[in-house]
Amino acid sequence: MLMSGSGRPAKIHYLAGTFRILSDGDHVVCAVTRARIPLHELRYWSIERQEPYVDAASSLKAEQDAAGR
Numbered sequence: 001m002l003m004s005g006s007g008r009p010a011k012i013h014y015l016a017g018t019f020r021i022l023s024d025g026d027h028v029v030c031a032v033t034r035a036r037i038p039l040h041e042l043r044y045w046s047i048e049r050q051e052p053y054v055d056a057a058s059s060l061k062a063e064q065d066a067a068g069r
Helices: 056-066
Strands: 011-015 020-024 027-030 035-038 043-047 052-054
Touching: 011 043, 011 052, 043 056, 052 056
Parallel strands: none
Antiparallel strands: 011 020, 027 035, 043 052
């Protein structure tokens, strides 16, 4: 059986400690590395910038870039 949204990026609203799926999909794309992140593996994101990250290092890089470092 195919999952709904299989192969398509989801649209997400990022909240503190959770996220809400706005449109069906099975992944999001890291804002820094452009890596595909399956929704069940999504752990890092910015509420302020509303963007996902593949790992802590990518999250840190985005924070540093936003701060102008």
